[in-house]
Amino acid sequence: MSEPVPGAQDSTLQRDTGLLWHPYGPLDAGAHFSVTGAEGPYVNLVDAAGTRHRLLDGMSSWWSVVHGYRNPVMDAALTQQIGRFSHVMFGGLTHDPAVELAERLVEVTPAGLDHVFLADSGSVSVEVALKLAIQYQRARGRERGTFLALEGAYHGDTTGAMSVCDPVGGMHADFASLLAENIFLAQPPLPEAPAAEVQAWVREAENLVDTSAGKLAGVIVEPLFQGAGGMRPYHPAALQALRRLADDIDAVLIADEIATGFGRTGSAFASQVAGITPDVMCLGKALTGGYVSMAALLCSGPIAEVITRSSYRALMHGPTFMANPLACAAANASLGLLFGDETSGWQPAIERISPALEAGLAPARELPVVTGARVTGGIGVIELNRPVDIGLTTRVAAEHGTWLRPFRRHIYTMPPYISTAEMVDRMTQAMVAAAEAHSQESAS
Numbered sequence: 001m002s003e004p005v006p007g008a009q010d011s012t013l014q015r016d017t018g019l020l021w022h023p024y025g026p027l028d029a030g031a032h033f034s035v036t037g038a039e040g041p042y043v044n045l046v047d048a049a050g051t052r053h054r055l056l057d058g059m060s061s062w063w064s065v066v067h068g069y070r071n072p073v074m075d076a077a078l079t080q081q082i083g084r085f086s087h088v089m090f091g092g093l094t095h096d097p098a099v100e101l102a103e104r105l106v107e108v109t110p111a112g113l114d115h116v117f118l119a120d121s122g123s124v125s126v127e128v129a130l131k132l133a134i135q136y137q138r139a140r141g142r143e144r145g146t147f148l149a150l151e152g153a154y155h156g157d158t159t160g161a162m163s164v165c166d167p168v169g170g171m172h173a174d175f176a177s178l179l180a181e182n183i184f185l186a187q188p189p190l191p192e193a194p195a196a197e198v199q200a201w202v203r204e205a206e207n208l209v210d211t212s213a214g215k216l217a218g219v220i221v222e223p224l225f226q227g228a229g230g231m232r233p234y235h236p237a238a239l240q241a242l243r244r245l246a247d248d249i250d251a252v253l254i255a256d257e258i259a260t261g262f263g264r265t266g267s268a269f270a271s272q273v274a275g276i277t278p279d280v281m282c283l284g285k286a287l288t289g290g291y292v293s294m295a296a297l298l299c300s301g302p303i304a305e306v307i308t309r310s311s312y313r314a315l316m317h318g319p320t321f322m323a324n325p326l327a328c329a330a331a332n333a334s335l336g337l338l339f340g341d342e343t344s345g346w347q348p349a350i351e352r353i354s355p356a357l358e359a360g361l362a363p364a365r366e367l368p369v370v371t372g373a374r375v376t377g378g379i380g381v382i383e384l385n386r387p388v389d390i391g392l393t394t395r396v397a398a399e400h401g402t403w404l405r406p407f408r409r410h411i412y413t414m415p416p417y418i419s420t421a422e423m424v425d426r427m428t429q430a431m432v433a434a435a436e437a438h439s440q441e442s443a444s
């Protein structure tokens with residue numbers, strides 16, 4: 001799969017370095033590859049030496065491109081919408097792609113979530129959720145502006161979202177002048193934790209809620225699986241306890257399903273595994289099949305009604321590109337595939353991917369440098385006993401035909417839903433080889 005490009009060095013990579021910032025990357029570090037094309041689960045890349053690679057995308061482009069690149073159904077839906085209109089303001093106007101999307105979202109999410117706000121990214125939907133909770137409390141005559149969140153959480157990079165991220169991971173100290181002070185609960189116990197540990201965590205949650213009830217506007221969580229904050233599942237009883245505690249003090253329970261939604265953890269929405277319905281749900285990432293940035297917030301009838309009947313009447317937010325028709329068309333096509341038929345749906349995909357991840361990652365548990373290898377639905381994670389060497393992992397994974405982007409101690413994959421079991425095998429071989437390379441490094 002690797003052949004040198006005539007004319008050598010890739011100029012895109014060279015021009016990038018020092019010019020463009022990448023996510024949490026230094027200006028002078030540049031990128032590993034430039035992308036020349038992509039199709040299905042593959043990305044076509046060129047490295048700094050001018051060598052071409054065709055790699056399986058083990059990341060689904062940060063968990064979003066679940067139907068693969070240049071998916072014919074997705075492409076057709078967007079092309080068709082471009083032929084009608086690509087954008088129009090949403091203030092005072094509406095359009096069919098937005099209405100259809102809202103109707104579909106209400107239909108596929110847990111019963112009781114009946115109203116929709118379309119935002120331009122996951123982080124923005126979290127901002128809107130936090131504002132909604134504060135508005136709800138004010139409409140009820142209460143000044144409550146604090147949120148209860150979990151240590152190890154990740155909810156996005158804007159300031160409101162950052163203020164409910166893990167205090168260390170969310171860099172609260174660095175941005176103290178921007179961030180509200182919220183309240184954090186310890187990470188909930190793992191799914192296999194003994195009952196006593198779960199009970200102790202629930203008691204801690206009860207105590208914290210007791211002492212701060214008067215100021216809590218809402219509770220925000222990633223249901224059952226914490227993603228970018230630590231790639232870690234937790235016990236459903238913790239989510240059930242948070243539902244009950246939020247009800248006790250009339251705080252808004254916000255489920256951030258931006259990563260967990262649309263089947264990724266093995267059920268359509270992670271909240272459903274715990275049998276709870278949140279008051280507000282945020283969706284993003286796979287929503288548009290990774291074609292365009294968009295997120296959605298869903299809200300329960302009773303909470304929307306309190307805001308509608310208040311002096312506010314409106315939910316106080318309205319971005320320029322709200323309900324962008326191209327993004328809506330992409331989301332409608334994506335939802336059609338996810339909940340559509342036997343071949344493209346999330347369920348057969350997870351039934352195929354999950355066992356392949358289990359089998360493929362099992363050998364990692366034998367490596368001395370590995371502290372755990374865990375599969376949750378369509379997520380496979382190897383945790384090392386040290387920070388991952390990103391350069392080493394990228395190189396070894398590429399040698400095994402796979403694109404991986406590890407972080408902290410985690411080498412992980414979230415395969416595209418179109419992946420075959422054989423493709424998942426290759427991804428897990430790449431992960432195990434990358435972990436193994438760390439062992440060799442420590443031995444030398």
Ligand SMILES: *Cc1c(COP(=O)(O)O)cnc(C)c1O
Nearest residue numbers: 121122123154155156227258259
């Ligand atoms: C990715 C993510 C976000 C932020 O979404 P963006 O589209 O990157 O702003 C928020 N919450 C969770 C759980 C996420 O995984």
